[in-house]
Amino acid sequence: MRATTMSAENKKIVTHFYDQLFSYGNLDVVDELVGTTYTNHNPQGVDGPEGLKGFITFFRKTFPERTKTTHRALAEGDLVLLHSESAAAPGATPSAVVDIYRVEDGRIVEHWDVIQPGPETVVGGHDLFTTISEPVASQPDPNADTAENKKLVTALFHELAVEKDPTVFERYAVESFIDHNPQHADGVAAATELFTGLFAGNPEVTIDVKRVIAEGDYVAVHHHLKLNPDDRGFACIEFFRVRDGKIVEHWDAVQPVPETSRNENTMF
Known part of the structure; x- marks a missing residue:
């Protein structure tokens, strides 16, 4: 019960912080909620509250009309994840932005993110954000078994990353599962074909799982994909x-890992 309460408290802290900072430019929330040891893994960011x-x-001056909409938020332990839609101006093609924050003693002390520009075309016909599967709800189901769902997704990644088995979705997904990746078609057959080609064409590919965050029926996996040992990867x-x-x-x-970064923290 204590872990659940802590997760809920941390989610409240992060969602309030994110809304105040990006919707209103309220810098006072940084003094209120960010720790002095704040570590930023965004390659364009630097450490510390200042x-x-x-x-x-700089962000708000450069993009004064930028809009942000958070579609889902997950919290587990000291980690809170936000999946947001960000557009340079109303009507512009939005990017997918995923932020992960680590909270310690009521203050945000670490941040990771992945930013993907919106595509011009999509294979499956789905946007990057909407929930389509029933029941339609973007926020986690409080009645779902978080532990079992996390166990299932962790097992899937083990079989992909370690065993390099392209047939994993045959065991862990419904036949016609919906895929919002703009380059992927829906369903098990398409996923099997995708990973069969990935493993055959890149025999040294690695999938290094860094953290898994689960809440209810949603499970998020943060990982480093490299096609070969010399690849900076994604x-x-x-x-x-x-x-x-x-x-x-x-x-x-x-997001491709860039060649240079303003900090030495890596994206992971």
Whole structure:
């Protein structure tokens, strides 16, 4: 019960902080809720509360009409994850933004993110954000078995990352699961074909799972995908919705790891 209460308290802290900072530019919330040891893994960001204030000031000056809409929020323990839609101006093609914050003693002390520009075309016909599977709800189901759902998605990634088995979705997903990745078609057959090609064409590919955050029927996986040992790779955050013991829907955000960074924290 204490862990559940802590997760809820941390989610409240982060969602309030995020709304005040990005919707209103309220820098006072940084002094109120950000720790002095704040570590930023965004390659364009710097550490510390003052660095965060500087970034937000620059961001809002550069993009005065930018809009942000948070579609789902997950919290587990000291980690809170927000999946948001961000557009440079009303009507502009939005990017998918996934932020992960670590909260310690009521203050935000660490941040990771993955940002993916919105695509011009999509294979499956779905946007990057909407929940389609029934029951339609973007926020976690409080009655769902978080532990079992996390166990299922963790097992899937083990079989992908360690065993490199492209058939995993045949065991862990419904046949016609919905895929919001703009380059992927729906369903098990398409996922099997995708990973069969990935493993065959990149025999040294690695999928290094960094953290898994689960709440209710939603499970998010933050990982580092590298096609070969010399590849800088991609920062990836994937969401899975699990209903009745099977994956029914999938979203993700993928960002190439840049050659240079303003900090030494890595994206992971």
